[in-house]
Structure formats: C-alpha cells, structure tokens
Amino acid sequence: EDQVTQSPEALRLQEGESSSLNCSYTVSGLRGLFWYRQDPGKGPEFLFTLYSAGEEKEKERLKATLTKKESFLHITAPKPEDSATYLCAVLSSNTGKLIFGQGTTLQVKP
Amino acid sequence: SQTIHQWPATLVQPVGSPLSLECTVEGTSNPNLYWYRQAAGRGLQLLFYSVGIGQISSEVPQNLSASRPQDRQFILSSKKLLLSDSGFYLCAWSVRGKPQHFGDGTRLSIL
Numbered sequence: 001e002d003q004v005t006q007s008p009e010a011l012r013l014q015e016g017e018s019s020s021l022n023c024s025y026t027v028s029g030l031r032g033l034f035w036y037r038q039d040p041g042k043g044p045e046f047l048f049t050l051y052s053a054g055e056e057k058e059k060e061r062l063k064a065t066l067t068k069k070e071s072f073l074h075i076t077a078p079k080p081e082d083s084a085t086y087l088c089a090v091l092s093s094n095t096g097k098l099i100f101g102q103g104t105t106l107q108v109k110p
Numbered sequence: 111s112q113t114i115h116q117w118p119a120t121l122v123q124p125v126g127s128p129l130s131l132e133c134t135v136e137g138t139s140n141p142n143l144y145w146y147r148q149a150a151g152r153g154l155q156l157l158f159y160s161v162g163i164g165q166i167s168s169e170v171p172q173n174l175s176a177s178r179p180q181d182r183q184f185i186l187s188s189k190k191l192l193l194s195d196s197g198f199y200l201c202a203w204s205v206r207g208k209p210q211h212f213g214d215g216t217r218l219s220i221l
Contacts, residue, residue, distance in 0.1 A: 046209045046210075
C-alpha cells in the first residue's frame with residue numbers, strides 16, 4: 001500500500017536554528033515527490049518536485065533532498081515567516097494518485 | 111499565468127441542506143482537476159478527480175458528488191449534508207506530469 005509518513009508532527013525552532021523535516025514513503029513506483037507549504041486557512045503552495053534519488057532542490061532557506069526511501073526538507077537559519085505546515089506527497093506511477101503525508105507544523109520564534 | 115479560484119471561502123450550512131462549491135481555473139486548457147478534503151491535523155484525502163469535461167472519478171464512497179460542466183470548471187455538490195461532511199475542501203489543477211496547484215479552499219461547517 002502506498003504510504004507517506006512525516007516527522008516530527010510539530011517542530012519549534014528559534015530564529016536562526018537550522019533543522020530538518022523528514023518524509024518517509026513506500027510507493028509502487030515513484031513518479032515524483034512533492035513538497036508544499038500550507039499557511040493557516042490557505043491551500044498548499046507548491047515548493048519542490050524531486051524525481052530521483054540523489055536529487056536536490058533549493059529555494060531561499062529551504063533545501064529538499066531525496067533518497068530511495070525518504071526525503072528531507074532542510075531549513076537553514078529559519079525566520080518567523082517560515083512558520084507554516086509543510087506537506088510531503090508522492091505520485092504513484094501505479095495508481096497515478098498523489099498521496100499526502102500528515103504534515104509537519106513548524107513554528108519559528110523570534 | 112495560471113490561477114485557480116474557489117468560492118465561497120467559508121460556509122455554514124444546516125444538516126440536510128444542499129451544497130454547491132465551485133472551482134474555476136484560468137490560463138490553461140484541459141487541466142486535470144481534483145477535489146480534496148482536509149480534516150484538522152490530517153493529510154489531504156482525494157475525493158474526486160477529472161481528466162476532461164463530464165469525466166469524473168470518485169475515490170471514496172460518500173455523500174458528495176462532483177461535476178465538470180466546462181473545461182475549467184469543477185463543482186462539488188451534495189443533496190443532503192451530514193455532520194461528517196464538515197471540513198476544509200480544496201480544489202486543485204495540474205497538467206500531465208506537473209505538480210498540482212491548489213486553491214485557497216472552502217471551510218465548511220455543518221450545524
């Protein structure tokens with residue numbers, strides 16, 4: 001069964017304190033792994049797509065990496081405006097469906 | 111550039127009343143369209159998707175239905191709402207092989 005598990009569920013950081021969010025997945029044929037950012041009361045906003053193990057993508061203070069079993073979203077020197085819920089999703093080549101994890105809620109305190 | 115619109119942003123409805131949520135996409139043709147529901151503290155659950163006008167696939171048996179009367183219009187409906195239909199409803203679009211992009215959602219509360 002296709003499954004995505006994100007950890008931790010919640011993360012509190014001080015401004016400038018770097019950390020990583022984890023996304024573990026099992027999928028019958030990976031067509032892509034996606035990271036989204038979701039602010040309260042809003043829809044998810046697309047951040048990155050990763051297609052194969054070893055691939056990395058960067059955007060400002062965020063860097064996403066991919067292995068055959070998991071992805072990490074590294075946050076370097078976060079700022080309060082990085083506070084949000086980060087969602088990971090995998091696209092199954094078997095079903096063509098996007099499977100979402102439960103998300104990690106990040107709070108960055110000044 | 112492509113944009114997606116959902117309305118209304120919030121809705122409070124009594125049990126047993128009908129529902130119609132609308133989603134439209136601009137700036138692209140023949141998109142794949144999706145309806146998701148997000149319960150508090152949980153991931154997104156795919157409800158319906160459509161690859162073309164009049165083509166609807168249902169993922170979860172439930173009290174809801176979807177229709178696609180035009181290429182860039184997707185409607186979520188119910189004849190009689192249940193308490194369990196409360197939640198945050200999201201519409202999304204994609205083109206083949208590309209990421210899905212989401213609207214800002216409708217917060218539905220059933221009383």
